Amino acid sequence: MTAFLALIDRDLRLAFRFGADTLASLLFFILCGSLFPLALGPSPDLLRHMGPGIIWVCALLACLLPLDRLFGAELEDGSLDLLMLTGPAPAAVAFAKMAAHWLTTGLPLLIASIPLGIMLGVKGSELPLLLLGLAMGTMSLSLLGGMAASIVLGARRGGVLLPLLVLPLATPVLIFGAASSYAGQLATSPAASLDLLGACLFACLPLCPLAAGQGLKAAVG
Amino acid sequence: MTSPSDFPTPPVPERLLDVKGVTVFRGDRLVLDGVSLTLDAGDAMILTGPNGAGKSTLLRTISGLRRPDSGEVIRYGDLAWLGHQDALKPGLTLAQNLALAEKLGTNSLPDALEALDLTHLTDLPARLLSSGQKRRAAFARVMLSGAPLWLLDEPTVGLDVASIERLGAVMAAHRANGGAMIVTTHVPLPLDNTRSHELPSLAHVESFWLS
Numbered sequence: 001m002t003a004f005l006a007l008i009d010r011d012l013r014l015a016f017r018f019g020a021d022t023l024a025s026l027l028f029f030i031l032c033g034s035l036f037p038l039a040l041g042p043s044p045d046l047l048r049h050m051g052p053g054i055i056w057v058c059a060l061l062a063c064l065l066p067l068d069r070l071f072g073a074e075l076e077d078g079s080l081d082l083l084m085l086t087g088p089a090p091a092a093v094a095f096a097k098m099a100a101h102w103l104t105t106g107l108p109l110l111i112a113s114i115p116l117g118i119m120l121g122v123k124g125s126e127l128p129l130l131l132l133g134l135a136m137g138t139m140s141l142s143l144l145g146g147m148a149a150s151i152v153l154g155a156r157r158g159g160v161l162l163p164l165l166v167l168p169l170a171t172p173v174l175i176f177g178a179a180s181s182y183a184g185q186l187a188t189s190p191a192a193s194l195d196l197l198g199a200c201l202f203a204c205l206p207l208c209p210l211a212a213g214q215g216l217k218a219a220v221g
Numbered sequence: 222m223t224s225p226s227d228f229p230t231p232p233v234p235e236r237l238l239d240v241k242g243v244t245v246f247r248g249d250r251l252v253l254d255g256v257s258l259t260l261d262a263g264d265a266m267i268l269t270g271p272n273g274a275g276k277s278t279l280l281r282t283i284s285g286l287r288r289p290d291s292g293e294v295i296r297y298g299d300l301a302w303l304g305h306q307d308a309l310k311p312g313l314t315l316a317q318n319l320a321l322a323e324k325l326g327t328n329s330l331p332d333a334l335e336a337l338d339l340t341h342l343t344d345l346p347a348r349l350l351s352s353g354q355k356r357r358a359a360f361a362r363v364m365l366s367g368a369p370l371w372l373l374d375e376p377t378v379g380l381d382v383a384s385i386e387r388l389g390a391v392m393a394a395h396r397a398n399g400g401a402m403i404v405t406t407h408v409p410l411p412l413d414n415t416r417s418h419e420l421p422s423l424a425h426v427e428s429f430w431l432s
Contacts, residue, residue, distance in 0.1 A: 006324045010310075010317070017312035078306030085284055085302045086325055086366060221287045 003088045004096050011100030021066040022104045029062035029109055033116045044121050051120035052130055052181035059109050059134060060170055063141040066105055067149045068159050070097055075153055075219060084220050090213030098146035098209065106138030126184035133197060137177040140201045143208035144169050150215030173200050235262040237370050237401045242292035245278055251423050252278045258418050262399040265412050270420030276405040280372050299368035305375050307359040311348035315358055318347055319365065327367030336391055337361050352379035364391065371402035386411055
């Protein structure tokens with residue numbers, strides 16, 4: 001457990017030291033979201049209807065950006081060998097990296113989605129629901145993304161393969177997440193979508209780190 | 222008349238490692254062909270052989286990073302690993318880089334740094350270290366682990382003569398404490414009573430087709 005926390009601590013230190021990855025996905029998220037009003041026109045009604053969907057798609061894509069380096073950097077400088085040999089169990093190593101990914105990517109996106117949501121005309125009363133859905137969604141995406149990143153690790157053209165692997169797996173998260181965020185506008189209950197979103201998260205929680213641990217073991221072998 | 226204590230029986234060596242007939246393929250190329258070796262407490266084994274003979278592959282197989290295609294590796298204790306990369310993050314200080322190894326290991330960081338003459342560099346970011354200093358920092362990680370079996374892949378790359386001497390002293394102390402090590406190296410190490418294991422080049426075995 002101490003090793004697990006030490007690993008997360010190290011990753012957070014690295015993220016603060018090299019803020020570029022975190023900043024890149026954050027800027028991508030905000031820029032991407034800001035482009036929609038330019039393309040769709042400034043109609044407040046239209047933007048309010050599109051708003052939650054835009055935020056969800058942008059968050060999904062922004063989560064993908066730093067995945068390539070998540071394990072890639074560790075493999076290249078030999079750290080992954082050490083972690084596999086002397087660190088905690090491979091699945092725990094993978095889980096720690098996924099947790100660090102969420103803390104350095106998912107959490108900033110969550111905060112940035114507040115101004116983006118307001119800009120797109122999402123009402124203040126609808127924001128908590130959007131944030132709740134996004135919190136569960138980005139956690140699932142960190143888990144799924146980390147799993148895919150470990151599977152393509154060491155493969156040539158892994159960067160191309162990565163979105164192809166993650167995006168199909170992420171569709172349930174996107175569907176249920178966006179549906180829950182629209183509940184406020186459509187005056188329906190978000191309970192069913194949130195339940196299913198939570199189910200996605202809790203299915204990913206044990207399965208993704210286990211699969212990723214196997215991926216990491218295969219990558220160093 | 223002599224007492225029996227004048228002729229002490231040599232202590233039965235404690236076995237740390239058994240490698241039995243390990244064969245490894247990389248793709249369809251045979252890299253290791255039935256390698257067998259044993260290592261007891263206090264042993265230092267130097268792996269020799271031409272480039273591409275599979276020295277690093279053998280170390281990776283012994284460590285358990287890679288599974289042998291046939292044969293088996295039996296380890297009787299923990300191991301410490303020094304790969305040919307230093308695994309230091311350039312943005313973190315030396316102490317931060319070694320923090321994880323210190324938490325997982327049993328030895329103290331100040332002692333290890335002192336033994337390798339790195340104390341004055343503790344709070345320097347790793348990107349400012351020279352390649353020899355980085356190599357010593359990576360070696361400090363091995364010392365921190367407290368594991369009896371050391372697997373060292375080219376520990377002396379980029380080190381000056383004084384540093385190699387210092388490394389030799391650390392290795393000798395580790396052997397005296399009942400540890401053992403397997404080292405691949407191209408420069409002679411200041412170690413006594415080493416055993417060596419020569420890996421033949423299998424380059425002439427152009428390819429191997431599974432029937």
